Amino acid sequence: MSYDIAVLSGDHIGPEVMKEGLKVLDAVASSEGFSFNYTEALIGGAAIDATGSPLPKDTLDLCRSSGAVYLGSVGGPEWDNLPPEKRPEVGGLLEVRKSLGLFANLRPVKLYPELASCCPLDFKGKTPDVDILTVRELIGCVYFGEPKTLTEEEGLDTMIYRRHEVERILKVGFKTAGSRGGRLCSVDKANVLRSSMLWRKTAENMRGDYPEIDLSHMYVDNAAMQLILNPGQFDVIVTGNLFGDILSDESAALAGSLGMLPSASLGPSVHLFEPSGGSAPDIAGKGIANPLAQILSGAMMLEHSFGEFKAAGRIYKAVEKTIVDGFRTGDILGPGEEAVSTAAIGDAVAERL
Numbered sequence: 001m002s003y004d005i006a007v008l009s010g011d012h013i014g015p016e017v018m019k020e021g022l023k024v025l026d027a028v029a030s031s032e033g034f035s036f037n038y039t040e041a042l043i044g045g046a047a048i049d050a051t052g053s054p055l056p057k058d059t060l061d062l063c064r065s066s067g068a069v070y071l072g073s074v075g076g077p078e079w080d081n082l083p084p085e086k087r088p089e090v091g092g093l094l095e096v097r098k099s100l101g102l103f104a105n106l107r108p109v110k111l112y113p114e115l116a117s118c119c120p121l122d123f124k125g126k127t128p129d130v131d132i133l134t135v136r137e138l139i140g141c142v143y144f145g146e147p148k149t150l151t152e153e154e155g156l157d158t159m160i161y162r163r164h165e166v167e168r169i170l171k172v173g174f175k176t177a178g179s180r181g182g183r184l185c186s187v188d189k190a191n192v193l194r195s196s197m198l199w200r201k202t203a204e205n206m207r208g209d210y211p212e213i214d215l216s217h218m219y220v221d222n223a224a225m226q227l228i229l230n231p232g233q234f235d236v237i238v239t240g241n242l243f244g245d246i247l248s249d250e251s252a253a254l255a256g257s258l259g260m261l262p263s264a265s266l267g268p269s270v271h272l273f274e275p276s277g278g279s280a281p282d283i284a285g286k287g288i289a290n291p292l293a294q295i296l297s298g299a300m301m302l303e304h305s306f307g308e309f310k311a312a313g314r315i316y317k318a319v320e321k322t323i324v325d326g327f328r329t330g331d332i333l334g335p336g337e338e339a340v341s342t343a344a345i346g347d348a349v350a351e352r353l
């Protein structure tokens with residue numbers, strides 16, 4: 001069996017962490033008796049420099065005809081002065097998400113006991129209980145709502161949710177909560193925003209279809225606070241695009257670093273897998289970026305796109321072992337520990353498969 005993967009490394013640390021992701025995928029594939037057929041394509045700033053477009057048609061065509069899309073990260077100060085739709089983030093990343101209909105973004109985090117000192121919370125010597133899946137709606141909300149305008153005097157974005165968009169993401173939330181402890185916290189701002197009022201009502205209407213799920217609602221400001229006061233109360237958080245962007249970064253910090261947060265973006269056909277952090281221009285080219293989010297995103301790809309659950313499980317275990325054995329990049333360094341390179345982490349995971 002050979003799986004076709006579109007490899008979109010992107011900008012800055014993108015290609016550095018991608019290299020380690022592919023290293024680990026190849027290592028697990030060869031011992032599990034399948035293989036990957038990688039085709040590289042341009043996205044983001046790299047694509048702008050080469051073709052003038054942050055998402056060339058060839059790239060999108062390749063994504064559509066592949067079994068999965070494996071993405072690094074896009075953006076950087078070089079392209080920050082372009083108009084919004086030409087920027088790597090908007091014209092590249094948001095455009096590929098929208099074009100592929102990737103409405104459900106899964107962002108799981110877990111604080112490994114060995115990384116407890118990297119968690120900004122201090123629970124009096126006990127490892128804080130952080131094991132949370134954020135289910136973020138990814139192609140609606142204020143990110144995509146029309147109209148949008150930008151003039152010298154005014155910037156306008158429109159926050160809108162339609163019932164069918166809310167229903168399909170809540171369904172993912174209910175289903176995943178069933179396999180992760182059973183508690184589903186729907187996060188909104190229904191005391192103020194009309195789009196959130198619709199969201200909350202839709203969730204309530206669906207409650208009866210999932211009697212085994214313990215559904216609760218929380219305002220986003222409170223959720224931001226509860227995450228740091230008592231992260232153990234959350235199994236699955238389901239929320240809109242903007243709130244999910246913010247809360248998932250917060251959850252990653254609880255797990256030690258944004259470099260630990262993988263993601264799966266699921267849609268009706270081909271899915272996309274990317275680390276949740278950015279392209280980190282400040283550390284690019286030094287070989288010190290944390291590749292674990294990229295590697296873990298590869299494991300999510302094996303699960304969600306190819307049904308290779310055993311191989312995925314081996315990657316999760318190998319990552320855990322790598323951490324237990326003390327391999328650290330600078331972002332997850334504890335007292336007295338020494339950092340190793342991006343490549344050394346990739347090697348360590350591959351050896352432990």
Ligand code: IPM
Binds near residue numbers: 075
């Ligand atoms: C993320 C990123 C993106 C987002 C940016 C780069 C467009 O922050 O994947 O969380 O806001 O969705």
Ligand code: MN
Binds near residue numbers: 246249276
């Ligand atoms: Mn983000």
